[in-house]
Amino acid sequence: MPVTGDRLVGLLRDGLPAGEVIGVALSGGGDSTALLHLCLAAGLRVEAVTVDHRLRAESAAEAAGVAAACAALGLRHEVRVWEHGALAGNVMDAARRARMALVADWARGRGIGCVALGHTRDDQAETLLMGLARSAGLTGLSGMRPGFALDGVRFLRPLLAAGRAELRDWLRGRGIPWVDDPSNEDARYQRVRARRALTALEPLGITAAGLATVAGNLARAQAALALQVRAAGRHLREAAGALQLGPEFRDEPEEIRRQLVLAAVGWLAGADYPPRAADLARFLAAMREGRDATLAGCRHRRGWLLREARALRGIEGGLWDGRWRVTGAGEVRALGDAGLRLCDWRATGLPRAVMAVTPGLWQGDRLLAAPAAGFGAATATVARPFHLFGLSD
Numbered sequence: 001m002p003v004t005g006d007r008l009v010g011l012l013r014d015g016l017p018a019g020e021v022i023g024v025a026l027s028g029g030g031d032s033t034a035l036l037h038l039c040l041a042a043g044l045r046v047e048a049v050t051v052d053h054r055l056r057a058e059s060a061a062e063a064a065g066v067a068a069a070c071a072a073l074g075l076r077h078e079v080r081v082w083e084h085g086a087l088a089g090n091v092m093d094a095a096r097r098a099r100m101a102l103v104a105d106w107a108r109g110r111g112i113g114c115v116a117l118g119h120t121r122d123d124q125a126e127t128l129l130m131g132l133a134r135s136a137g138l139t140g141l142s143g144m145r146p147g148f149a150l151d152g153v154r155f156l157r158p159l160l161a162a163g164r165a166e167l168r169d170w171l172r173g174r175g176i177p178w179v180d181d182p183s184n185e186d187a188r189y190q191r192v193r194a195r196r197a198l199t200a201l202e203p204l205g206i207t208a209a210g211l212a213t214v215a216g217n218l219a220r221a222q223a224a225l226a227l228q229v230r231a232a233g234r235h236l237r238e239a240a241g242a243l244q245l246g247p248e249f250r251d252e253p254e255e256i257r258r259q260l261v262l263a264a265v266g267w268l269a270g271a272d273y274p275p276r277a278a279d280l281a282r283f284l285a286a287m288r289e290g291r292d293a294t295l296a297g298c299r300h301r302r303g304w305l306l307r308e309a310r311a312l313r314g315i316e317g318g319l320w321d322g323r324w325r326v327t328g329a330g331e332v333r334a335l336g337d338a339g340l341r342l343c344d345w346r347a348t349g350l351p352r353a354v355m356a357v358t359p360g361l362w363q364g365d366r367l368l369a370a371p372a373a374g375f376g377a378a379t380a381t382v383a384r385p386f387h388l389f390g391l392s393d
């Protein structure tokens with residue numbers, strides 16, 4: 001069904017909370033310019049932010065142009081600059097992460113709880129194609145979520161049911177200009193190639209709208225599966241920051257075991273990216289056969305999933321290894337073999353390997369406390385228990 005102007009405005013009314021100021025992430029491109037003007041047409045109160053990525057010579061002038069357009073509308077607008085040195089690796093991914101952090105920081109500073117992004121069903125279709133290209137599983141093929149939280153800010157995508165062309169038609173009909181980012185035509189980027197492939201798929205009846213529907217179907221299937229994964233989480237018993245696999249674990253369907261282990265690895269190691277599918281498959285096979293194996297800073301050993309000793313980090317953001325809240329005097333380091341020799345860890349009934357990667361409080365070579373072993377005056381708890389971690393979506 002074509003999306004008419006009224007329906008577009010309706011998407012905004014349905015998709016964004018009324019009665020609070022909405023932050024609009026405004027690149028100045030067609031999608032987010034339409035987002036801004038549709039918000040205004042829907043009677044929402046908005047402020048806007050533009051991130052200048054400093055990746056192209058013209059970016060500062062373009063951001064200034066967006067600022068001028070907002071000023072002409074009487075809207076409060078800010079430009080946030082991504083300060084970076086020389087970049088290597090996946091620049092687009094780094095830019096996206098930096099952008100989201102800058103936008104979230106802006107929103108918090110302005111007391112704005114909800115920020116709208118201009119993703120459309122075309123973005124959704126391209127995301128699905130890109131997932132196919134990396135042979136993704138259900139989660140990777142479920143498309144972008146309509147909303148998510150980051151750094152205490154709620155991000156919403158109210159235009160996921162709208163087409164890019166329809167948004168541009170709506171803008172043209174009102175004489176509202178926008179600026180196309182030249183990198184949207186740069187075939188070095190996979191997203192641009194995915195967009196072009198969509199045109200090639202049309203004779204087969206595969207359209208952006210159809211693919212967005214498929215992504216929605218898969219997202220519903222994944223949401224149902226997530227409930228099963230969460231329920232199966234009871235087969236993993238948390239103790240001393242590790243997880244013991246109950247005997248029922250091996251009877252769970254393969255996909256449920258796979259998603260549970262993925263969640264367990266995320267909880268143990270807190271990595272930004274999930275492990276590669278082939279590495280995860282190898283790890284799962286080892287678990288099934290009862291063999292020791294490692295994956296992304298984690299380890300399987302005799303029916304336990306635990307942190308790999310050599311992957312342990314120091315204190316970050318107040319937490320040891322990114323997840324332990326430790327109180328007490330002394331330097332926090334893993335117990336390791338040396339620490340185990342200095343306390344009575346056997347009384348815990350837990351395996352030696354599990355206890356070795358729990359925190360100890362040290363003064364030089366002197367062990368002051370080993371909280372997980374009940375030795376000394378200190379406490380250590382994992383900040384977020386496993387049953388609350390990553391199993392809900």
Ligand SMILES: Nc1ncnc2c1ncn2[C@@H]1O[C@H](COP(=O)(O)OP(=O)(O)OP(=O)(O)O)[C@@H](O)[C@H]1O
Pocket residue numbers: 024025026027028029030031032033049050051052053099116117118119123181184
């Ligand atoms: N430089 C930026 N500053 C602020 N928000 C941005 C910026 N770039 C992207 N966004 C936000 O993220 C959304 C998706 O980004 P993406 O790069 O996929 O944009 P796009 O599809 O080119 O959209 P647009 O046509 O609005 O640029 C945009 O619609 C916008 O809300």
